[in-house]
Amino acid sequence: MSAPAPSPAPAPVRVPAGTTAGAAVREAGLPTNGPSAVVVVRTLPDGDGAGQLRDLAWIPDVDVEVESVGADTPDGRAVIRHSAAHVLAQAVQQLRPEAKLGIGPPVVDGFYYDFDVEVPFTPEDLTKLESAMKKIIKAGQKFARRRYDSLDDARKELADEPYKLELIELKGVDTSEVMEVGGAELTAYDNVHAHTGEVVWSDLCRGPHVPTTKFIPAFKLMRSAAAYWRGSEKNPMLQRIYGTAWESTEAMDLHLDRLLEAEKRDHRRLGSELDLFSFPDEIGSGLPVFHPKGGIIRREMEAYSRQRHEESGYEFVTSPHITKGQLFETSGHLDWYAEGMYPAMHLDAEHNADGTVRKPGQDYYLKPMNCPMHNLIFRSRGRSYRELPLRLFEFGTVYRYEKSGVVHGLTRARGFTQDDAHIYCTPDQLQDEIKSLLRFVLDLLRDYGLDDFYLELSTRNPEKSVGTDEQWEEATEALRVAAEDSGLELVLDPGGAAFYAPKISVQAKDAIGRTWQLSTIQVDFQLPDRFDLEYTAADGSRRQPYMVHRALFGSIERFFGVLLEHYAGAFPAWLAPVQVVAIPVTDEQVPAVREIAAALRARGIRVEVDAGDDRMQKKIRTHTLAKVPFMLLAGARDVEAGAVSFRFRDGTQVNGVPVSDAVDRIAAWVASRNNANPTADALTPA
Incomplete structure (x- = not known):
């Protein structure tokens, strides 16, 4: 879709x-x-x-x-969407002449425009604005670019637009965030009447735009919300209107259908409906708790990942959740990442009886990263080249202070557990190690049911990074070669790297075509230097190892949310919290059903017996909605024949299967880690 x-x-x-x-x-x-x-x-x-x-x-x-x-x-869609944002702003000022204009950029799958208005927009306002926009588009107004002769000319024209005035004063400083200004010129776009040539509306803008409004064939206003001017809480609160625009009605309809499907799959809703996790107010924003069923899924995810890591030569470590601030001064996080960290806790101070300080305290921080602690493990004793590559792995819980407007369920939390690995290797091992890592990452993601990938290479931002050009070039080239050798599409992300290292990120598409950034691989020359990491080379000299950071899921919580939406809650049988529900038709079959359940438990299957008072059809509906992959039904004839009937999520059914055969089929299906939904056709032997 x-x-x-x-x-x-x-x-x-x-x-x-x-x-x-x-x-x-x-x-x-x-x-x-x-x-x-x-x-x-x-x-x-x-x-x-x-x-x-x-x-x-x-x-x-x-x-x-x-x-x-x-x-x-x-690019064409982005231009259409930015042009639609101009049409929206024109419509707003037609209906509310007092409205002051903010910015109106294209965004993923749509656009928005910010306005300073006295009364927030209502759904009824959006309907009126859509109608006004349709009239503007039908009129075929021309988008005409115009250059200001000077800043003073722009100031004079925009005297009644305070936010536009602020933008033009920023020209030449930092204007990467907006479409309004940029480049060597300061320009405006006039909306010109198709027949009279009269300028009917104008906006400060660097462009480009479609030739006329008729090149906006399909659009829809989606919602309105409050938003701080230029994204800073220090600035005024404006009203933002979101919309979407496409090259055809067909393309927009597909997008809207995709949004409806995404809403059905929203992991926050499914997490509540399926009793998997919650976010209690008493704990705090972005800090989830997993309920028993969610805990089972999480345990299975971690257990299989742990097994695969053990098979691939990783060594497991653990580290504390909190550390002295000096560690993050050494790593550079307090210089480059402080805004993403929770505030310090000042501890360990000792006082005399008169209140004077006998021993000064020090700052402790919740850790946002595991890598500094893993470096201390590497540095805890002498290392030989014979130990390399050394692959340290941890399910390490970290804490990052995401802004409240950014927190989003499990996919953007404040406390989460990374499946974090750091690999220390020699220079001649680096390329093979990266390629091996990439194969390992992709194979493991496929095991969880994701198989449509491309790679993104994030390179250095010279203004927000440390290290020499030579180090960054070597690290970036090593990642590029490994990515190209993978055979996957490689997309560049200029300037998107962390302050200490370039990275490859695995972008995975889910069942409805959305892209999620999952695994990351980074080659880091900075932290080994900052932590004075060394190993003894074959010639007896002391050398600095190369360090590779790797998070496979990104975090357990986020990957849980991604899989929950990918499968729409219907997890594969090997991950499902309840794999089988056994349902007797009457009370007389309860003992036989309990024996079947015991046989399944002996094979490691998670099974429940529903011996409640509800009618059979209600029980089937209840467990179908709960996404249970296998239902086993047993009536009097089934028990007499030593058989059972299968019922599946899709409504198909297989009757009269001998109990021992049924147990074997379920156990084999779960053991195979088959990610498909079991059905009558799939489970029936050929």
Whole structure:
């Protein structure tokens, strides 16, 4: 269930000097309407990096070659969505002239625009705004780019827009967060009446935009919410309207269907319905507790992961939840990651009887990472090259102070357990170790039922990192080679690395096509240096090991949430908290059913007996809603024949299966770790 595939990239188009890009596109016979219509062009990459997106009205000074950008491409959709945000802002100021404009960028699958209004928007307001937007789009207003001659001209025009004035004062400082300003020029976009040429509305913007509003064929306003101006709690609270826009009604309908399916699969709702976990207010935001059934799933996830790690030569360690602040000064986390850490606890101070300090206290922190402690384990004694690669592994619980607006169930928690490994190796072992790690990671994710991956390589942000260029280049190249050798698609994430190391992240698609970042692999030269890690080489010299960070699930909690949504709560039988429910038709069959349950428990199967007073159909419905993979039904004839009937999640049924055969089939299915739903066809021998 995903949007239609984008059209293949066409050949470059030559735009002669003095000619609009749009004219060249039409001359080349490229589509000008429909889902693949060209909406902007991109200049070809040069020595300075990627090309720039340009409006179709752009006129180059010299002959250039460009790539056409279709509406059904990621860049094309982003342009449509940003143009839709302008239409929304125009509609808001038509209906509420006093509204002050914030920013309106495209985001994943949609757009938003922030407004300063006295009264928050209601659902009825969104309906009125949609109607106004449709009229604007139908009118075919032209998006016309205009350059300000000076900052003073911009200030004069935007005198009644305080937030826009703030943005133009930021020009040349840090404008990466917004679409309004950027580049060498300060520009606005006018919405121009299709027939009279009159400017009917304007907005500060760097663009680009679609040629006219008619290039926004499908949109919908989704919701409104409060949002701080520029994301800072120190700034005023504005009202944000979210919307989505697509290249066709078909593409938007698919997206909306996907949202409905995602809502059904929301792990927070399923966690409550299936009695798996909760977030008690008494404990605090982002700090989950797992109930017995959720605890079983978690235990099984951890147990299989532990087994696979043991088979692959990992050594298990444990470390405390809290440590002195000096450790994170050494690691650099207090310099680079303090905002993501819980505040310090000042402890251990001793006082004299008169209240004066005899022994000063010191700061302790809840750990946000396990790696500094693993470095101390490595450093606890001398190490030889013969011990390398040394693979240390821990299910280590960490704590990160996520902002309240960011916390989201299990997938963005404040306390969570990482399946964390740190590998220490020699330089000549590095490449093989990374490749082996990547194979291990992908194979284990497949074992849990995820098998559609691509890789993302996050590189250095020079302004937010430590270490030499040479170290970063070596580490990045090692990751790049391993990623390319995997045969998976590799996508670059420029500047997205942590302060100490580049990383490969495994991006996995779930059952409804959403992408989740799961495993990460980082090559780190900084922490071994900061912690003075050494090993004795074959020639007797002391050398610094290379260090690889690896989190496979990301965290147990987050992976639990991902799997819960991927399977829509219907976990594979090997993970299901209750694998079998045995149901007698009448009280007379209860003893026989209990014997069947005992035989299953002897084979390690988690089984319950439902001997309650509900009617059979209600029992079947109850356990179907509880996502139990196997139901065994036993009536008088079944007991007389030494048999049982299977009932499955999909409603199919197999009758008259000998009890011993039924036990063997269930035990074999669970032992195989088959991630499919058992059905009548799947369980019946060929």
